[in-house]
Amino acid sequence: MASTTISGVNTGLNITNIVETMVQAEKAPKADQLSKLQTKTTAQISGLGSLKSGIASLQTVLKDLNSTALFQKRTAVSSDSTLVAASATTTAASGTYKISVGQLATASTVATSAVAKDQTFGTGNSLTLSVGNTALPTVKLPADKAATLSDVRDAINSQLKDSGVSATIVTNPSDGQSRLMLTSTKTGSGNDITLDTGGNSDLEKLAIPTKGNGSASDVKYIAMASNAKFSVNGLDLESATNSVENAIDGVTLTLTAPTSVSATANGVTSSVDKPITLTVDQDKAGVKGTIKKFVDAYNALVDTTSNLTQVTKVGDDKQPIAAALVGDAGVRQILSTMRSELGRAADGDGPVRILADIGITTDKNGKLAIDDTKLTKALDTNYAAVGNLFTGDAGLMSRLNTKLDTYTQTGGVLESRLNGLNNTIKSIDKQNESLTLRTDQLRTRLLAQFNAMDSLVGQLNSTASSLASSLANLPGVVKS
Incomplete structure (x- = not known):
């Protein structure tokens, strides 16, 4: 205020x-x-x-x-999780298990016959890849130009990007010859990659038949799809994948590497199985x-x-x-x-x-x-x-x-x-x-x-001064 x-x-x-x-x-x-x-x-x-x-x-x-x-x-504790890891659900029963892994499940890797790096494969062609008995969508090659090996690779990778199959080109420096290498992510026996050219002569050198079938003798079957082989307490089992559910009830095993180790006796080196111990408990x-x-x-x-x-x-x-x-x-x-x-x-x-x-x-x-x-x-x-x-x-x-x-x-x-x-x-x-x-x-x-x-004090002071002045001017007043 x-x-x-x-x-x-x-x-x-x-x-x-x-x-x-x-x-x-x-x-x-x-x-x-x-x-x-x-x-x-x-x-x-x-x-x-x-x-x-x-x-x-x-x-x-x-x-x-x-x-x-x-x-x-429940917990599932592996004595060596770098070889076999595990997890357990509430249905898993407590127990101790010996797990041996002979081999891991693998996926298919193949390479086509060798061709010149600059070779072309005609225009408007198509090819079909299969993984085992499952045919993947048909891959269409360029219709406006003669397809190169790079075009074939790019067409496979773009059109089959969600199929688990990928393609790359590998070239031999010594002779300049190139191959189309195909790799699958699907493991398990029978899931090998094949490539069908539909009898098209332009694509003939890219055909990959089932191993042991067909005339493409220069095709390289680098890795064949196979099952994982393992055992639980001595019982031999197989799995198409390395993630194994319910081989032991309520337990998921993740197989990472074989459990064998190298041992040397009398100068001779051999592979000896060394199972891991898996303990399932509360x-x-x-x-x-x-x-x-x-x-x-x-x-x-x-x-x-x-x-x-x-x-x-x-x-x-x-x-x-x-x-x-x-x-x-x-x-x-x-x-x-x-x-x-x-x-x-x-x-x-x-x-x-x-x-x-x-x-x-x-x-x-x-x-x-x-x-x-x-x-x-x-x-x-x-x-x-x-x-x-x-x-x-x-x-x-x-x-x-x-x-x-x-x-x-x-x-x-x-x-x-x-x-x-x-x-x-x-x-x-x-x-x-x-x-x-x-x-x-x-x-x-x-x-x-x-x-x-x-x-008020000001007014009183003024009045007093005025009064004093008036009194001082009166006749007969003697000034001191």
Whole structure:
């Protein structure tokens, strides 16, 4: 609000400073009160936000551990994954298997008869490639010019780009003769590449018949398509691909290399099979890791609540610093609720009813501690019982999550408190606005009053001067 600056020329007073001092003296107590309330409320909002975040992080882990799928997972561990890798589904039975790989599944690679590098093959012709008994779409060669070997290659690669067959040109430096080399990605016996020119004489030298059939004696059968040959516990098996599903029920094998190794005896080197060991079992490591995540998340929440409710001593001559939620009954209730559930035994009389049965106990600081040896033993000997402790509607994770939902869900305890605190902040803002308005009005009123006083003093001074002058001019008045 605009105000008139008074110089105080008639009174000799610094009226602006006097008025401002009076205004601040009137404003300061209420402003200080609102500032402290705002600081405290803001700290509480931040504290409750940290608490809510910590609870949400714990709930995420609770849901992960309350999963029957977690306890149904299986692992397939190879003694040498560079030779045979594996994965397992929940249907895989636990067991140990010896896997030998004699040969990998291969795909066909062939090369046409040699031709001059600049040879052409007529115009408007076509050819058909087949992979095993499957004929691929007909490849059409240029109709507007005589096709070169490069044109044939490009036509195959562009028109059969999604078929798994590719073409390239290989040239012999010694004689300059070139061949069209064709490679397939389809493995398995009987999936060899053939190229049918339809009897076209222009394309005759590019024909690739089935090996052992036809007159194209200069064709090079570089690699024949073949099955993978392997054994499981001595039982010989074959697969058209190197990714083998359900040779062992629920297990996918990825064959990468033969399991044979070279051995030399009496100066003679021979190939000796060295099978890998494949172990299929429950995913105990995954379960243990998730249990440790639960313990870590719980302990992190305990740390959060401690930091939010502690009083820190900063020195003998200083006031202790209180955290944002010191004395907050709601925080104590959260910890009390969780500890009550953690100590509650599961129904029944099984070997695992409480966390202590699997090596998880509470230390003097209220945190959870894990005895890794005891947890490992529990998973090895009572795997299903450990799963029952954590999972299901009556399981520990579900019970904890239900209790915590009271605080974190929409309309829950924490949201209600945060809404109340945010309303307090809004009220403080309005009170600050009102205080500013009142102090502006006070400033204007005081300035007007001092202005009137200064004017009055000026008028009195003027009257006094006029009166003194008149008296001095009266006859008979002796001037001193």
